[in-house]
Amino acid sequence: MNELTGYEWIKSCKICTGDQLVQLTNSPMVNYYQCMSCLVIFLNPQPTLATLKQQYTRKELLDTGPASAWFKHDKFYLKELCRERLRDVLRYKERGDLLDVGCGMGDFCGVAREAGFNVFGTEFSDTYAEQTKKTVGASEIYIGRLQEINFSGRKFDVISLWHVLEHLPDPLETLVCLSKLVKTGGIVVIEVPNVEQKRKRPMYRSDLEDYTIDRLEHLFYYSGKALQNACLKAGFKILNLNFVDAHQPAKNMAKHFLRKIKRPSKQIVYMGRPNKGFSAMRIYSTVSPNDFL
C-alpha cells in the first residue's frame, strides 16, 4: 500500500474497536473495508482532519454552475425534500429547540424555523457556514466540529443529521456527543445512505470508481444493522428505523410507478425486500430516561 499524504490508517473499527476488518475493494490507493463485528463499511486509509478541512472549505462548494452538485442549483426540490423530512420529525416533536448538525446551506434550518422551531445549526465548513448565516439569518450557526463546540449547557429537543454521519471521521464520538446534547425525551434523527440498496454496483464501489480520492466524501457506509449497532453502542434507545428515498422523492415515485407497470415481477421483489429498494434510511433515537435516575 502506498503512503498517502494527509491520510491515516484505521487499524481497528472506530465504532466497536473490532479488529477483524475485511477489504471489500481492490483499488491502488484507498479501499473500503468492513468490520466483521458491527458491520460498518469504511474508507481506509481515511483523510486526516486537516485534509477534511481543506476538502470542505474549497470555494467550489458554493459554485452554482453546471459543474456543481445537483442539490445546489435545485432550490425548489431541496425545499420539498426538507419539508418531507420535517413532516416526519413532526410525528415525534412539534416544537422546541432544534439543532441541525452539518446544516450545510441551512435549507433544513429554514424550513424548521418556518414551522416554529427555535433553530440552531452546526457546520464544519466555514465556506458553508458563512453562506448559511446570510440565508438563515437570525438562527444560531456554530462553526466547527460538533465535539469542539461550546453550547454553554444548552440541550435540544430535536437533533438532526441529514446525510452527515457518513461524512464524519469519528462517528461514535459524534453519536456519544449527540446523546449528551439531546434533552431527556428529545429525539435524534439521522439519515444516511443505505449501503444495502440493490444496485448494479454497491455504493462504495461506485464511489471508488467514479470519484478521485479527494472527492471520496463518504468515509463510512451503513446497513440498517450497522447503523443500529452504532446508535446502541453510543447509548441510544432506538425508536424507529425506516427506509426512504434520499433524492427527489417525486421523481422516484414516478420511477417506481413506471417500474410497476413495465416490470411487475421486479416490483414484487422490491415490495418484499423494502430495504433493498431504498437509497437511504432514517433512524430515530432517544436517550433512555433511566440514564438520568
Ligand SMILES: [Zn+2]
Ligand atoms: Zn465495528
